[in-house]
Amino acid sequence: MSIELEPASQLSFRRPLTESIKESLIIRNPTQLPIAFKVKTTAPKQYCVRPNSGLVGPGEELEVQVQMQAMKEDPPADFKCKDKFLVQSIAITAERAQLSPADLWPTVERDAKDQIREKKIRCAFLPPVEHAISQIKEEDEASSTHLSSAASSIRHAQSVGAASPVKFTTTSSTTTVSFSENRNSTASISSSSSSSTDAQALKLELDNARETIQNLQSTIEKLQKEAGTLRQRKPESGASPTVTAVTLKHSQEGLYPITYVAGAALISFIFAVLFF
Numbered sequence: 113m114s115i116e117l118e119p120a121s122q123l124s125f126r127r128p129l130t131e132s133i134k135e136s137l138i139i140r141n142p143t144q145l146p147i148a149f150k151v152k153t154t155a156p157k158q159y160c161v162r163p164n165s166g167l168v169g170p171g172e173e174l175e176v177q178v179q180m181q182a183m184k185e186d187p188p189a190d191f192k193c194k195d196k197f198l199v200q201s202i203a204i205t206a207e208r209a210q211l212s213p214a215d216l217w218p219t220v221e222r223d224a225k226d227q228i229r230e231k232k233i234r235c236a237f238l239p240p241v242e243h244a245i246s247q248i249k250e251e252d253e254a255s256s257t258h259l260s261s262a263a264s265s266i267r268h269a270q271s272v273g274a275a276s277p278v279k280f281t282t283t284s285s286t287t288t289v290s291f292s293e294n295r296n297s298t299a300s301i302s303s304s305s306s307s308s309t310d311a312q313a314l315k316l317e318l319d320n321a322r323e324t325i326q327n328l329q330s331t332i333e334k335l336q337k338e339a340g341t342l343r344q345r346k347p348e349s350g351a352s353p354t355v356t357a358v359t360l361k362h363s364q365e366g367l368y369p370i371t372y373v374a375g376a377a378l379i380s381f382i383f384a385v386l387f388f
Contacts, residue, residue, distance in 0.1 A: 114229040115147055115168065115201045116140040123197065126238040129183045137176040137233070139199070141168040146204040148216055151176060155195045165213070167204065187237065195235040202228050321380050328376065 118138040125133045141147045150165040160179040168174045178197070187193075202208075202220055211219055220228060 115149060115199070115231070116142055117199060117231055117233065119233070121232075122234050122236050123178060124236045124238050125180050127186055127240045129180070129186050129237060132182045133180045135178050135180075137178055137197075137199075138173055139168055139176060139201075140173040141170060143203065144170050146170060146209075147201050148204055148208075148220075149174075149199060149201045150217060152198040152200070153195065154197075157181075158195065159197075161197075165217070189239070191237065193235045193237050197233040197235070199231045199233065200228050201231075318380065321376060325376050325380055 116139075118140070123135050123137065125135060137151075139149055147168050148166070149168065151161045152164075153159050153161065158181055160181070162177050162179075163174075164176075166174060202224070208216065208220070
């Protein structure tokens with residue numbers, strides 16, 4: 113059967129140590145029997161413990177005040193405190209309950225020394241509160257900077273990876289990721305492909321325009337020949353002027369407007385200059 117301590121392993125005293133400092137030590141009894149305790153220290157002149165001995169009932173706890181006496185001057189910042197506390201405890205049976213507090217421990221140490229439970233607590237000197245706050249802020253800033261840098265790296269990797277292929281190279285101890293910078297070449301390929309497609313479309317339109325112009329020229333030549341023949345032919349005697357007019361009108365129905373022919377020729381010339 114043993115007690116529980118809080119803190120369990122270290123009592124901390126914060127600087128400046130030129131002033132008297134108090135810390136609390138909680139002793140808990142998790143057992144079903146009363147437990148007697150006694151507190152010892154390696155530096156009895158430096159520390160005052162109240163109470164330094166006592167009794168803790170079943171399921172109860174007791175607060176012990178540990179007061180460190182003021183020092184003449186603060187130890188160096190890298191000073192390691194070697195002071196320790198020893199908390200001894202033993203369960204109180206019906207037989208031991210009959211003993212007075214003054215006789216309890218001498219009797220236990222003489223007759224039941226192997227039943228005494230011991231727990232050690234070391235002492236530590238902490239930096240001043242201002243220094244601790246400053247150190248916490250520095251650690252927070254360093255952590256924030258590290259997180260921000262990591263987030264920036266992730267965003268950069270994502271932006272590069274969205275436009276470039278990712279190549280994984282595995283070695284015996286590490287795996288590295290390298291990104292190929294192919295954005296310029298990709299843009300060039302896209303531009304070339306687009307220009308090629310446009311040129312093909314324009315060439316097809318130009319071929320169609322040439323074919324149309326050729327058809328128009330053939331039609332014009334045919335109509336010109338028919339018009340010349342009609343001008344040379346005289347109207348037969350007795351023929352009705354109305355019939356002759358109808359015949360001329362019918363022969364001219366297939367003619368295209370001269371503006372259309374000129375416009376088609378101009379478009380053909382422009383396409384030939386730009387692309388060929």
